Amino acid sequence: MRGAGMTAESAGASSQDRAKRADAVRNIESIVAAATRLLAVDPDASINDIAKAANVGRVTLYGHFDSRATLIREVVDRAIAQTEEALADLDLDGDPREALGRLLEATWHLTHRFGAVVVAASQALPPDQIRRAHDEPVLRVRALLERGRDAGEFRRDMPIDWQISVIQAIVHGASAAVHRGEISADEAPVLVRDTSLAALAA
Amino acid sequence: MRGAGMTAESAGASSQDRAKRADAVRNIESIVAAATRLLAVDPDASINDIAKAANVGRVTLYGHFDSRATLIREVVDRAIAQTEEALADLDLDGDPREALGRLLEATWHLTHRFGAVVVAASQALPPDQIRRAHDEPVLRVRALLERGRDAGEFRRDMPIDWQISVIQAIVHGASAAVHRGEISADEAPVLVRDTSLAALAA
Known part of the structure; x- marks a missing residue:
């Protein structure tokens, strides 16, 4: 012993x-x-x-x-870890539109839970450390978009990078809209899903 | 004299x-x-x-x-004045989808011209002073969306405030994507227009 x-x-x-x-x-x-x-x-x-x-x-x-930046970095690192854990549990097989719907809903809840942490991080940390927070979620979205584009479910007349940016913009826009009181946290996931699918539909 | x-x-x-x-x-x-x-x-x-x-x-x-904030406020005030002047010259009559296309293209060019000024402003000024920068453009978008919703061109199953947030998110997302080198400044206005119209279509 x-x-x-x-x-x-x-x-x-x-x-x-x-x-x-x-x-x-x-x-x-x-x-x-x-x-x-x-x-x-x-x-x-x-x-x-x-x-x-x-x-x-x-x-x-x-x-x-x-420093405040060191503390924020720790908060962000943990947020990333929890995000990856939550997304790893998702079933992303089957119909690409339904799979993207599930992924968007989960992404919405995580984005909203960590809310303004993203804003705090973008003010306190260098841009490359912020980008890292999105690397893993982005890989999942990209794989799913590729599958949906190949299956003819998602439009192919736009760069896939642009479609990923649009999804991120819609998710973050929804979080900001909830914080401003323009939409409720309850209706947000459906709005995020329907709007993203409409923007992507072939 | x-x-x-x-x-x-x-x-x-x-x-x-x-x-x-x-x-x-x-x-x-x-x-x-x-x-x-x-x-x-x-x-x-x-x-x-x-x-x-x-x-x-x-x-x-x-x-x-x-102070730096005072200078940024002056930069923002002038950007707002120039934006309002450019938008006031636009023809927003006729087919709502085509009118929104023209408005989005003009908005894109202004957003991209002032680029990171928005980021600088959001770091240096209180949120209500940032929101003011969007007040006038938002009124134009809202009026046009209302007309398009009434005409059956834009979907009505989402709050109009949400649709405005989505358009803003797409325009700002495009500016960020150009700065990251993911899309070119030349293709951005068409992507902004087509994506926004797809998200709004009835």
Whole structure:
């Protein structure tokens, strides 16, 4: 067993270290959760707001994240991981239009959950780090569009890159429209799906 | 005649004042033109970059614009004025689909000309000042959509606000896609028009 031969003193120190590490992990989780929650509605949420919501001091926060940008990068990394996990579970086989409908609905929910995190990220991080957030979802959309174009379901008289941009613009536009109160979060997924399919239909 | 009774001294001072005012106007025009040109391609263009491109010193620039945000507000105000002027000349009568095609093409050219100014503005100004930039163009689009919906040319199973958001998202998405090099500026207006009309078609 690891550490079985330790002296009482070093065991004591190690147990203190473990407690400190557990504290640190708890604080990091609180900070990231608070940052995600606040940034999703207000891209300008400050370090003070986030520390307060996480119930930690500024010094503790800066001990774990040396800048607001570093914290936002962590929030974005986790958002990407959760997005990839959610999309990996989707069935994208069968009729391309129905499959795209399922993919758009899932994408909508993720985009809306992370909301203004995208805005915060685009203000605080370099563009290539933002683009990375879309790489994996884009591959899925692209594969599906290719299949639908080959099957004659989606129009082929436009570049596929343009069609991907249109879908992204519609999804992000819907999120912004919900935040402005122009459409409800309930009607958004259907509007996103129907509008995207209409724009793509052969 | 105004100033006819002035002494020689006050006339001399007045002529100096006029020269100073003419200098100031020239500098302001240079600064705003340089800011528009630089911000259209790089939303993060700095005050130093702008002063250099305008061939004026930082002190002169700050004498006319007390902050980067003030300068950006002036750039945006002029962009709005030019946009309204260009759109006011458009013929929006006749077939709603063709009229919307003309409006979208003009909107595309304006959006692309001012390019990243929108991004710079959204980072430096409060959201309500950004929204104002879209108020007048939006009224035109709305009136045309209402006419096309009434004529049975555009679908009515979606909120008109949503359809306006979709058009804005497609136009801005096209500008971003051109800046990323995914589509060319030449093919953009046709893609914007065809995609928007497909999304709206009854």
